[in-house]
Amino acid sequence: MASVNPPAGVVKLYALIAETIRCGQAASVAARARMLQLRVNAIAAREAGRYPREPRPPEDGPLSEWCCSRCGSRRKCDFNYSGSYMRTVVFEDGDAVLRIPRLRCRCGGNVPGDFEPMLCRYQRHWYDLMLAAVGLIVEGMSLRAARRHFARLGVYVGLSSLARAVGRFEDVDINAEIGKRMVEALSLDAAFWRVEGDSRAHLYAHEVRERDEPLVRDGREVAWHQTGKVLGIGLAMDETQQAWQDLLADMVSAGVVDSSAELFVTSDGNQGLLSAVEMELPWAVLQRCVWHIGYRTRSKIVNAKHRDALERDALWVFNADSVEAARGRLGRFMARWREREPEAAASVGRKFMQGVEYLRHPERKVRPRTAAISERYNQEAKRRFRPGRSFGSERNLRAMTRLLALRHNCIIDRTDWLEHAARWRWDQPVPLTTAYQHESRPAPLYTNGGT
């Protein structure tokens, strides 16, 4: 074997890389631990009325938030520092031990400290770790892959902890804010996801917006619409009229859509959906997705060889410039297919009026004839969900569908979805402490008297 021993005084490059990474990680973990330690010390000092070895506060001073578990005293002058105990905090890339000061009352009783929400009881994983996990999983990493990611950083996180981190966001705000603008067009669709050996319908409503410039491919304008925000989502046992009505009624009461403005709705032919739109959005123009009309002919075709041609012809019928032109095309379509594929041809004929609604409203700026925008969104969700089969609970499914909608909406706003989620979950007041005032004190501050 060839010797690859480096000359004296030289290390192999990877050893240097690894040491650099380790060194940076350790320094970063230590810095975070130190910052939290200073805050812990400051909170204890506020409740005890002093730092250790400082003079006792006056007897008539303000009362502490903490109290003696034996005599109930809240007088800071009754409290003494009495050592500390160790507490491990796990960050996303390493863990650290904090020394939590103990207080004892003059009567000998214990004064339990409260450091929530910064350090919650029984919570080992700190917030940065939870947030990193949610970030990775919503961006498409499986729970197992996320676990391997953290393991590589020296942190062990169980699959159930990762699932719980996601589940915390089951009610997260999806940032459907569109300002004072009125929605001109909606695309509605449903997808089905498995959970706990069962299935749930994920219903979603998208805004469809006009493109600033039509998308041109090979010199032809091919797309005039772009996706807007996901304005409403729901999970239901099935895609029923009631489920759709609940979702649409919520959007009406939230003021997202309004009967005083024109609305164009595109969807597939699900009967529950169509009835719900008639009930909740009676003023809307309802366009049946022409791609779905074409696709649905496939199951009605007798001779498999006709499939592609018939579906293409059906699309051609609806891609006319006017209702009259489309009617002419329907005539030719029928002449070609009525004999050979009567059932498939009849289904296109039945849906003709619903498929040409967009041609009857040329004055509308946004009138998509397909639900392609919903389909694309669903495809993206599918790519992310596949590794997530093991979520296993309705709570996590809810959290994932909402986080995906939030991510989609924040990308449109060019804002950070993870920060939005974190603010929704954790924008709560934490005690203001003068954490840095004592930074120059030598550490450790406490003797490890108690355990």
Ligand SMILES: [Zn+2]
């Ligand atoms: Zn006491």
